[in-house]
Amino acid sequence: MKQKLSIVKIGGNVLENEIELDQFLxxxxxxxxxxxLVHGGGKLATKLAAKLGIKSKMTSGRRITDAKSLEVIxxxxxxxxxxxxxxxxxxxxTNAIGLSGADGNTVQAHKRPVKEIDFGFVGDIDGINSELIDTLVEVKLTPVFCAITHNGKGQLLNTNADTIASELAIGMSHKYKTTLYYCFEKKGVLQDIENDDSVxxxxxxxxxxxxxxxxxxxxxxxxxxQNCFHALQQNVDKVCIGNISMLETDSNLYTTITL
Incomplete structure (x- = not known):
């Protein structure tokens, strides 16, 4: 039987709240x-960019990553x-080790092609180095991935943290029974967006x-x-969405997604 592996993505609202972050960790x-663990940090990057006089550009909630923005990110x-x-x-x-996709060539990507919108230095994932990640896991290290990948030619790329978490879960599923957790400020997927308990x-x-x-x-x-179902269709066992209490052993108020 395959050993279980948990891949947890933490959302930006939790990252910004020190009390929430400490409880999550x-x-x-x-x-x-x-x-x-996988994390982003977009809101913090926006705040620092503003302090440095760099205007953050967004379109439909997605960041346009020019060269200056990439430096801040x-x-x-x-x-x-x-x-x-x-x-x-x-x-x-927890013996954690911090990584970007460039470290150990763990997450390879390519610059997103320009179509209707030029997203700049944004990466779409090509693959993960599951063998190296497994080596870290086997020696009891806990990888902590930030939302940065690389193209193998010296270029760092800003990449969606949800997607990184999904691709890590997929890539590791050949050896492990993988569960993907998306941890954010809500208790789960809500029936009524105005009712936080309508999970x-x-x-x-x-x-x-x-x-x-x-x-x-x-x-x-x-x-x-879409990330959830893509992961499930690629042999991830299950996906869970909820707030920081989701990881507690006695918690049952969150959303579980299966095929």
Missing amino acids: LNFSKLEDPKI TMVYGGLTNKNIVAKLQALG IIHIDTNNYNDLLGQNIISDGMLPKM
């Missing part, structure tokens, strides 16, 4: 090994945010189409759900 540290994601998380996890007894406990292919038809799943939740 405590919960994460209590998860059984092996585990992997690298500082925030790969530096301040990543190393703070690693240090906090060490204090909790849809289980979603599968059948009721997902119904939820789409009723417009219950829309806007920012759509790409997250």
Whole structure:
């Protein structure tokens, strides 16, 4: 039987709230090994860019990453945010190692082609180095990935953290029974966006189409759900969406997604 592996992606609203972040990391540290953490840091990057006089450009909620923005993102994601998380996890007894996709060639990507919009230095993932990641996991290290990849030609690329988490879960599924957790500020996928307790406990292919038809799943939740089903179709065991309490052993109020 395959060993279980948890891949957890932490959302920006949790990253920005120090109390929430500390509780999340405590919960994460209590998860059984092996585990992997993925984070972004877009809101923090936007704040630092503003302080430096660099205007952040967005379109439909997605960041346009020009050369100056990439410098800020690298500082925030790969530096301040990543190393703070690693240090906090060490204090909790989790032997974490901070990584970008360039480290150990762990996540390879290419610059997104220009179509209607030029997203700049944004990467779409080509593959992950599961062999090296497995080597880290086997020696009891917990990888902490920031949302930066590379193209193998010296160019760093800003890459969606949800997608990195999904591709890591897919890439590691050949050896492990992988569960993908998307941890953000809501308790799960909500039946009623105005009611934080209206969590849809289980979603599968059948009721997902119904939820789409009723417009219950829309806007920012759509790409997250697309990542979920893409992962499930590529041998990921299950995907869970919820807030920081989702990782607690006695928690049952979150959304589980299966095929």
